[in-house]
Amino acid sequence: MTIRIVNSLTRRKEELVPCDGKIIRMYSCGVTVYDRCHIGHARSLYVFDVIRRYLKYRGFDVKFVRNITDVDDKIINKARETGRKFVDVVAENIAAYQADLKSLGIPPADIEPRATENIPEMIKDIQGLIQKGFAYTANGEVYYDVRKFKDYGKLSGQSVDKMMEAVRIEQDQKKKDPLDFALWKKSKEDEPFWESPWGRGRPGWHIECSCMSLKHLKCETLDIHAGGRDLIFPHHENEIAQAQPLTNKPFARCWIHHGLLTIQGQKMAKSLGNFITVQDALKKYSVDQLKMFFLSSHYASPIDFSGEKMRETQKALDRFDVLFWKAYQMLEGKKPVDPIEAEFITKHRNEFIVAMDDDFNTPMALGCLFNFINDTNKFIDTAPKDGNYFEIIFRAVDTIESLSRNILGLFLKEKDNDLTQEQKTLLQQRLDARRQKNFKRSDEIRDLLKENGVIVEDTKDGQVWRWA
Numbered sequence: 012m013t014i015r016i017v018n019s020l021t022r023r024k025e026e027l028v029p030c031d032g033k034i035i036r037m038y039s040c041g042v043t044v045y046d047r048c049h050i051g052h053a054r055s056l057y058v059f060d061v062i063r064r065y066l067k068y069r070g071f072d073v074k075f076v077r078n079i080t081d082v083d084d085k086i087i088n089k090a091r092e093t094g095r096k097f098v099d100v101v102a103e104n105i106a107a108y109q110a111d112l113k114s115l116g117i118p119p120a121d122i123e124p125r126a127t128e129n130i131p132e133m134i135k136d137i138q139g140l141i142q143k144g145f146a147y148t149a150n151g152e153v154y155y156d157v158r159k160f161k162d163y164g165k166l167s168g169q170s171v172d173k174m175m176e177a178v179r180i181e182q183d184q185k186k187k188d189p190l191d192f193a194l195w196k197k198s199k200e201d202e203p204f205w206e207s208p209w210g211r212g213r214p215g216w217h218i219e220c221s222c223m224s225l226k227h228l229k230c231e232t233l234d235i236h237a238g239g240r241d242l243i244f245p246h247h248e249n250e251i252a253q254a255q256p257l258t259n260k261p262f263a264r265c266w267i268h269h270g271l272l273t274i275q276g277q278k279m280a281k282s283l284g285n286f287i288t289v290q291d292a293l294k295k296y297s298v299d300q301l302k303m304f305f306l307s308s309h310y311a312s313p314i315d316f317s318g319e320k321m322r323e324t325q326k327a328l329d330r331f332d333v334l335f336w337k338a339y340q341m342l343e344g345k346k347p348v349d350p351i352e353a354e355f356i357t358k359h360r361n362e363f364i365v366a367m368d369d370d371f372n373t374p375m376a377l378g379c380l381f382n383f384i385n386d387t388n389k390f391i392d393t394a395p396k397d398g399n400y401f402e403i404i405f406r407a408v409d410t411i412e413s414l415s416r417n418i419l420g421l422f423l424k425e426k427d428n429d430l431t432q433e434q435k436t437l438l439q440q441r442l443d444a445r446r447q448k449n450f451k452r453s454d455e456i457r458d459l460l461k462e463n464g465v466i467v468e469d470t471k472d473g474q475v476w477r478w479a
Contacts, residue, residue, distance in 0.1 A: 014069060014368045016235075017311065019243065019266035020166055024370060029234045030264065035071045037063065038224040038263075040238040040246070041123065043080040044104035045089040047288045048111045050301070050316060051239075051272040051279060057302060057420070058269050058310040058371075059237050060117045064418050065367050076227045077120035078220060079105060081127050082213050087202055097203050111289040116298055116423040122227045126219040130205050133214045133222045136257060137194045145256045146194055149185040151210040153195035155217075158188060160252040166266065167244035174244075192249055194218050217249035221262065225254060236263035240270055240311075270313040287316070297477065299421050300324045306373040306419060325477075327377070329468070331415065331422070332475040334384050337391065338408040340439070342401060350406035351399040355390070359383035363414055373419070383411055434463055441467060442474055 014027040029035050039059045042052055059077075066073050080086075081101045090097045105125075112119060126133075137153050140146035145159050157163050157171065164170050174190060193215040198204035204211040224233060238247060247266065254262040271278075274285040292301060303324040308314040359379055366375035387407040394400060415421040430438075441456040457467050460476070467476045 012364065012368055014066075015370060016265055016267060017370050018264075019268050020263075022168075025265065027234075027265065029071070030230070030232055033071050035066055035073045035234045036228040036230050037066075037073060037075045037235040037237065038220070038228060038233050039075070039077045039120070039236075040220055040242055041077040041079050041120075042108055043083050043085055044101050044108060045083065045085040046104060047107050047290070049279060050287050050289060050292050053111070053115060053289050053292070053301065054272050054305050054314065055239055055269055056112065056117050057115065057305050058373075061306075061373065061419060062237070062267075062310075062371050064420060065371060068418050069364075069368075074228055075120045076122045076124065076224060078223050079108070079123055079125045080216065080219060081105065081125045082203060083126075083216055091201070114289065114293055114298065115301070116420055124223045124227050126214065126223070127203075129219070129223050129226065130214060132226050133218050134195075134205075134207050136218060136222050136253065137214075138208065139257050140194065140253065143256050145252075147187065148209055151197040151212065152185060152193060153209055154186055154191040155194055155249070155252060156187060157190040157192070157252065160256065162255070163248065163252050166248050166251060169244070192217060192245065194253070217246055218253055220246070221250040221254040224250075225258070231258040231260045233263040235265050235267060237267050237269075240268040243268060267311070269310045270308070272314050272316060274316045276315060296321055297328075298423075299328055302419070302421055303327055303377075306377055309374060310371060326470075327381075329470055329475045330381060330384055331411070332477070333470060333473050334387060334408060335412065336438075336475065337388075337473065338404055340442075341391070342405055342408075345401055347402040347405045349402060350409065351402040352406055353390070353399075353403045355386045356383075356403070356407050356410055359386065360410055360414065367418070376419075380411060380415065383407070387411065430465075431463075434460065434465055437463070438465070438467070438474070438476060445469075445474070 015024050016027055017024045027035075037059075039055075042048060048056075063073050063075050086100055087097060089095075090100045093100070109119075137146060140155065141148065141153065144156075146153055146155050164174065171190060194217075195207060195209055195212050196215060197210060197212045202213070204213060224236070225231060236247070236250075251262045273279065274287065277283060277285060279286050300321055301324075304316070304320060305314070307320075307324065307327075359382060362382075363376050363379040366372045366379055369375070387404070390397075390407065391404060394403075397403065412422060416423060437456050437460050441453050441460070444450070444453040444456060460467050465476050467474060469475075
């Protein structure tokens with residue numbers, strides 16, 4: 012079996028073939044630290060973490076770099092608006108970003124370079140582009156000469172002439188052409204600056220990523236470049252234009268882009284009052300709810316956030332919880348020494364792999380897990396006389412949990428291990444009360460559990476619980 016990915020550059024589904032054996036060099040555009048991360052950022056961070064996890068599961072040695080843009084017009088403007096120092100805005104939002112990653116259970120990339128720590132290398136790249144005739148200086152600034160790069164527009168699928176018609180471009184008398192973009196900007200008096208051959212200034216946004224990706228992944232061609240669909244033009248288009256003249260090699264073999272997130276059909280914006288930060292979302296929903304919501308759509312598709320969809324994700328999570336809790340009760344004190352791999356377990360694991368091999372199709376992979384849950388429940392209900400009954404149940408549930416946790420990043424918090432003995436006893440007593448049809452006692456225990464921070468709900472498949 013091979014992994015096939017829809018390459019944004021060729022617009023075809025292609026087999027993933029790394030440049031260097033089983034090593035995959037993967038780069039993702041990271042956050043610009045001028046404000047708190049919102050749930051759109053969370054989707055980007057999460058889906059590329061799932062892809063990294065799956066590639067490792069399939070035996071690849073993944074080298075993953077995700078940058079932090081810590082010098083940019085947005086950061087400078089935020090500092091001006093709030094009357095704060097530039098460095099303080101950066102420090103506060105990097106700390107918040109790292110806290111969001113931890114809250115989401117997403118590990119950092121192997122390297123998370125900051126733009127300000129790589130400026131000497133950016134200056135060197137800009138000098139190289141000038142020497143090769145792809146860039147020019149103008150009054151202390153440096154611009155990329157777009158028309159010199161013959162493949163400009165290949166990623167976004169538009170010609171330079173069409174761009175001139177379709178894109179509103181700010182006129183700048185220093186530019187030779189309105190499409191040309193800044194590689195180096197002259198800093199104003201109140202802006203951060205670095206010394207350069209062209210005077211005091213700072214790098215343009217686009218040069219940051221092309222420089223840092225190749226530097227920190229130690230290559231001339233990336234295996235995978237990832238980012239949001241909104242970055243295809245101009246950011247990723249410009250990265251290609253910058254990198255390829257310097258190396259004379261393709262910048263990236265495969266480009267993957269995630270779809271954008273809307274809220275009830277509208278673009279998320281503070282002015283519309285629908286801007287939801289990661290931390291605000293996690294006050295209302297669990298981490299697993301948020302992740303299950305992201306998994307429910309293919310990474311390349313747009314996704315619309317709503318309260319109704321989040322309630323649906325909780326129902327989906329309940330199906331896992333019911334099985335895990337049932338197995339926990341059945342296997343407590345009986346952990347099998349030699350779990351048995353029944354045929355239905357192998358079947359569902361292989362179907363999960365087939366789904367993920369097909370351009371990381373998480374909705375299909377989730378469907379495989381739900382079918383796996385159904386067959387496990389069926390086995391529990393119909394095969395108690397099987398000689399390997401407990402061994403098979405253990406292997407089935409362990410496989411479901413392993414695929415969910417190690418690849419999809421779900422259930423990273425051990426729910427059962429976090430329960431106190433009192434909470435476990437109350438949950439069992441409530442189950443016993445319902446079996447005895449003592450619903451008054453069942454309701455009393457439910458209220459006691461709520462006071463202890465545990466919400467209990469009854470579904471058609473049985474009792475499930477979650478933290479209040």
